[in-house]
Amino acid sequence: MKPFTVRIRRFNPDTDKESHFETYTVNVNDGARVLHLLHAIHDEIDPTLSFRYSCASGQCGSCAVRVNGEPVLACTEEAKDGITIEPLNLPVKKDLVVDLLPGLAAITPLKPVERPVRVTKSAIDAIKPLKDCIECLACVSACPAMDVAAFLGPTVMRQEMRLALDPRNIDDRITAAVQEGLFTCTSCQVCWKVCPKEIQIPGKAIEKLRACANKKGLTLPRHQEVASLIRETGRSVTRIEPTFMEIIKTEVIEPTVPVKATIGFFIGCMYNMRLPQTALDAIDVLRRNGIRVIIPHDQLCCGSPLIRTGQLGFLEDLKTKNIEVFQSRDIDTVLTMCAGCGSTLKNDYKTPFTVMDINEVLIKFGIEPPAHLPVKATYHDPCHLLRGQGIHDQPRELIRQVVDLIEMPSICCGSGGGVKSGIPEEAAALGRRRGLEIKKTAADIVISSCPFCEFHIAAHTDKPVKNITTLLLEGYKEKDRKNAKLKVH
Amino acid sequence: MEVAPTAHHIMGGLRITPECRTTLSGLFACGEVAGGVHGANRLGGNALADTQVFGKRAGEFAGKSEKRMKNLNEDQVKQKQEFLEVFLKGIENPAPIRKQLQLAMWYGAGIFRNATDLDKTLRTINILSCADIRAESHRNLAECCIVRNMCLTASLICRSSLIRQESRGAHVRTDVKQIHDAQHSPFGHTYLSQSHEGIERTRGVI
Numbered sequence: 037m038k039p040f041t042v043r044i045r046r047f048n049p050d051t052d053k054e055s056h057f058e059t060y061t062v063n064v065n066d067g068a069r070v071l072h073l074l075h076a077i078h079d080e081i082d083p084t085l086s087f088r089y090s091c092a093s094g095q096c097g098s099c100a101v102r103v104n105g106e107p108v109l110a111c112t113e114e115a116k117d118g119i120t121i122e123p124l125n126l127p128v129k130k131d132l133v134v135d136l137l138p139g140l141a142a143i144t145p146l147k148p149v150e151r152p153v154r155v156t157k158s159a160i161d162a163i164k165p166l167k168d169c170i171e172c173l174a175c176v177s178a179c180p181a182m183d184v185a186a187f188l189g190p191t192v193m194r195q196e197m198r199l200a201l202d203p204r205n206i207d208d209r210i211t212a213a214v215q216e217g218l219f220t221c222t223s224c225q226v227c228w229k230v231c232p233k234e235i236q237i238p239g240k241a242i243e244k245l246r247a248c249a250n251k252k253g254l255t256l257p258r259h260q261e262v263a264s265l266i267r268e269t270g271r272s273v274t275r276i277e278p279t280f281m282e283i284i285k286t287e288v289i290e291p292t293v294p295v296k297a298t299i300g301f302f303i304g305c306m307y308n309m310r311l312p313q314t315a316l317d318a319i320d321v322l323r324r325n326g327i328r329v330i331i332p333h334d335q336l337c338c339g340s341p342l343i344r345t346g347q348l349g350f351l352e353d354l355k356t357k358n359i360e361v362f363q364s365r366d367i368d369t370v371l372t373m374c375a376g377c378g379s380t381l382k383n384d385y386k387t388p389f390t391v392m393d394i395n396e397v398l399i400k401f402g403i404e405p406p407a408h409l410p411v412k413a414t415y416h417d418p419c420h421l422l423r424g425q426g427i428h429d430q431p432r433e434l435i436r437q438v439v440d441l442i443e444m445p446s447i448c449c450g451s452g453g454g455v456k457s458g459i460p461e462e463a464a465a466l467g468r469r470r471g472l473e474i475k476k477t478a479a480d481i482v483i484s485s486c487p488f489c490e491f492h493i494a495a496h497t498d499k500p501v502k503n504i505t506t507l508l509l510e511g512y513k514e515k516d517r518k519n520a521k522l523k524v525h
Numbered sequence: 526m527e528v529a530p531t532a533h534h535i536m537g538g539l540r541i542t543p544e545c546r547t548t549l550s551g552l553f554a555c556g557e558v559a560g561g562v563h564g565a566n567r568l569g570g571n572a573l574a575d576t577q578v579f580g581k582r583a584g585e586f587a588g589k590s591e592k593r594m595k596n597l598n599e600d601q602v603k604q605k606q607e608f609l610e611v612f613l614k615g616i617e618n619p620a621p622i623r624k625q626l627q628l629a630m631w632y633g634a635g636i637f638r639n640a641t642d643l644d645k646t647l648r649t650i651n652i653l654s655c656a657d658i659r660a661e662s663h664r665n666l667a668e669c670c671i672v673r674n675m676c677l678t679a680s681l682i683c684r685s686s687l688i689r690q691e692s693r694g695a696h697v698r699t700d701v702k703q704i705h706d707a708q709h710s711p712f713g714h715t716y717l718s719q720s721h722e723g724i725e726r727t728r729g730v731i
Contacts, residue, residue: 067527079620083661083668130664 037063040073040115044085045122046131055128057120058082064115071099071110074121074132087132094232097170100124100177101132105445107174107230124177139173142188142216143195149206159203165240166198168233175227175237180448181455184465187217190227190237197241200248210248218245219256220462223344223453225423238453239383246346256458259345267350270336272305280312281333289319289329296326296401300367300389302358302381304374305337306487311503314487318373318394318505324512325403329371332361340380345454355385363388371397373505375486376452379424393421394505395430395485406438406511407518413439413507414479416470416493417446418486431485434504438511442477451492467496474499483507530636534567535678536560536695537685540716545583548718553587555579561714565694565707612669615659619672622656625649626672630679638686639700647683650676685715688724 039061047055062076071089078085089099092111099110102122110121126134175190176182182189196213199205227237235241249255255263266272280303307315322329339354358381362370370387372378373394381391392400415435421427435441450456450466474482474497482501484490494501502510538560545553556575563571626649633646654676660666690701691712705711713725 079618079624083618083620083665086664 038066039063040068040117042073042077042115042118043120044077044132045120046085047123047128048084048130068115069111070101070103070108070113070115070119070121073115074110085132086130095170097172097232100172100174100232102177107172107177109172109174109232112232124173125183126173126177134173136171136173139176139189139191140171142192143171144192144199144209144212146199146202146204147206148204153203155203159201162201163198166194166201166235168235169194170233172232174230174232178226178230180224180226180450180466180469181217181220181222181462184450184469185217185220185459185462187220190221190242192216193218193221193245194235194237194241197245200245210245210252211254213245214249214254218242218249219259219345219458220455221453222419222448222450222455222463222466224419224448226419226448229423243343243346246344247348248346250346250348255345255347256454258457259341259347259454262341262345262454262457263347263349266337266339266342266354270354271309272337272341273309275309277309278312280308280315281331283312283316284319284331287331287333289323289331291323291326291328293324293326293404295328297369297397298328298330298367299392299397300362300365300370301329301331302335302338302362302370302372302374302377302391303331304372304377304487306491307374310491311487314490314503314506315373317503317509321398321403321505321508321512322394325398325401327371327397327401330365330367332365335361338377338380339384340376341454343380343384344452345458359385359387369397373485373503374488375418375421375424376488379420382425393425393427393430393485395421395427395434398434398508399430403434403437403508404512405515406508407515408437409439409511409514411439411481412442412477412479413481413483414442414444414474414477416444416449416474416482416484416489418484418489419448419452421485422446431483431504434508435483438507439481439483442479444473444477447473449489449493449496451488456488456492463492464496467492471496481507533569534563534572535682536563536565536567537681537715540714541579543582544586545579546586551590551593553583553590555583565696609660609666609670612658612660612666613663615657615669617656617658619656619658619660619665619669622653622658623672623675626653626675626679629653630682634679634683634686636695637697637699639698640687641700643683643687647680647687650680650683654680681717684717684722688715688717688722 041059041061043057043059045055046058060077060081062073062080064072064076071092074087089111090096094109094112100107101110102124103113103119107124123132123134126139128134169191179190181187193213196209200209221242223238225238228235262272303315319329336354336357338358339351342348342351367389369390369392371392371394372381378391378393381387413435415431432441448466449470450463456463470493480499482493482497482499483504484493484501485504490501490503535557538558539547539554541547541554541559545555547554559579562574562579629646629649633642658669658672660669686696689696689712690698691703691710692698693707693710711726713727715724716722
């Protein structure tokens with residue numbers, strides 16, 4: 037037994053106007069779960085503490101709460117000293133007990149066909165990844181789109197796809213899913229990262245439903261325009277100024293110090309055509325740190341805008357071409373600096389080469405220390421970097437070498453999943469929420485590592501938004517300036 | 526990984542007919558409250574028979590049964606209300622009572638059982654059943670009822686374990702020398718009601 041001190045958000049509708057935190061210290065066994073903590077507090081300190089549970093073994097889904105902001109099952113999450121326990125982000129009935137009924141009622145039941153049908157093995161296999169939901173509503177609690185748009189939520193979409201795949205179900209679930217907000221999902225991936233059953237809702241349900249919707253002609257007009265643009269130009273945005281590749285001209289860029297590694301560069305549409313200066317900054321940082329960069333000029337859009345919106349018609353052609361351009365140059369490692377491209381190449385491609393995000397590359401090969409700038413910065417985790425590629429520590433390690441870092445919660449900015457083009461008002465609402473979080477940190481600048489996030493957040497904050505490599509370059513410039521000054525004196 | 530035995534199912538329960546009728550007219554039962562469906566041992570993950578067979582039957586036969594007139598006995602309602610209100614004036618925290626009960630059952634009525642320990646456990650249960658437990662608020666009434674129901678269930682388990690003087694399925698009596706196997710057991714179902722209790726004999730007395 038050892039003592040644990042935890043904070044719990046309490047609310048009694050009979051006496052309280054607003055919720056408040058209470059701190060408790062109880063003794064529980066080492067390795068105890070959060071549920072054991074709650075039992076101990078209820079049994080030994082305050083019998084009025086309300087929380088819901090049933091099986092206590094991760095099977096029934098009734099004990100989901102938020103621990104340090106993240107939805108978890110209280111019965112499987114290990115108790116840690118100093119944690120904060122709150123109810124799910126749903127209407128609170130009392131303390132940690134929330135109203136699950138609207139969320140559960142939204143999950144469509146199967147409408148059986150009149151005559152029994154034989155369910156084939158392949159149909160069962162297709163349904164399998166979608167049927168393990170225990171209806172804990174952790175995904176509903178975490179989904180940012182549900183807060184700002186008419187969206188019934190991740191597990192409702194999961195169920196719609198599950199029914200759409202089931203030959204025993206009679207009605208059209210695709211049209212229903214579109215009406216329930218299928219296109220409001222920003223592909224932020226948080227739903228399946230918090231899912232205790234790890235159901236890949238964005239990839240296995242939402243993108244699949246969107247592909248089915250595409251076959252029914254239900255793709256949003258703006259998404260169709262993007263697909264046409266990619267089909268015609270190989271790029272997802274139009275050319276409005278000289279592109280990164282037009283500026284650099286050459287295919288091989290030699291470093292200014294001895295070569296540590298030779299890496300292919302997958303530039304991505306946004307950095308190539310909308311933020312070329314950021315890509316040029318990245319090249320300067322890579323050169324200074326011994327990375328020889330090879331940039332095949334015949335590379336195309338990665339296809340992410342097509343996959344996220346369910347328009348798969350010519351996706352395979354893009355994939356084949358992109359793999360071929362790097363393979364033909366004998367490149368064994370390809371670098372991405374766009375979080376979306378990186379996540380797509382890593383998760384939606386089968387590449388014969390290794391794909392690494394620029395943050396991974398810089399940490400792996402090590403960087404020359406930049407000067408420390410007297411600036412406070414906050415960092416926005418791009419969804420496709422944090423959840424899509426599992427990259428959390430590397431950007432922070434790089435940022436801390438240049439400036440002081442103030443953390444903020446990792447929430448989607450609203451720019452992904454085709455929402456910015458398809459439902460701009462939802463993207464703007466999420467952007468404004470991001471702006472508020474940024475304001476709370478009182479940071480001077482915002483750092484990110486994704487062109488979509490950087491572009492979108494810049495419209496919703498008065499703070500400068502910079503890419504990590506731009507920040508590193510500023511650190512190097514300051515270092516060079518100081519060194520030059522020393523030489524003069 | 527921690528591996529430990531746990532009571533995940535109670536094999537015993539209400540006696541039901543194949544139509545899921547109980548001895549109380551108009552009350553149908555299925556699932557874990559009903560006994561006998563799984564015999565002497567229910568394997569993990571095997572509630573399918575409960576839900577898919579008896580769940581369907583209970584619903585169907587309840588739906589088909591003749592309509593009954595609502596007959597609310599005011600005295601019974603009052604009795605129940607008084608029963609609950611006692612908890613609001615109680616003294617003892619129900620949590621330690623529940624824990625003592627669980628410990629007593631863990632040591633005395635677990636996987637391996639014998640008459641001495643079962644008797645001792647039953648005495649503990651009888652004492653705990655009489656504890657003057659307190660409901661901190663109306664919201665805590667259910668908790669008090671649960672503790673009382675746990676005491677009743679525990680008592681039923683101990684009493685039937687004492688009655689069944691053989692090892693069968695998940696019930697192992699270390700103090701009974703047994704020569705028969707399950708197929709040749711002289712015993713049938715254990716039964717407990719408010720008026721009588723015992724065990725059915727299927728093959729005469731040994």
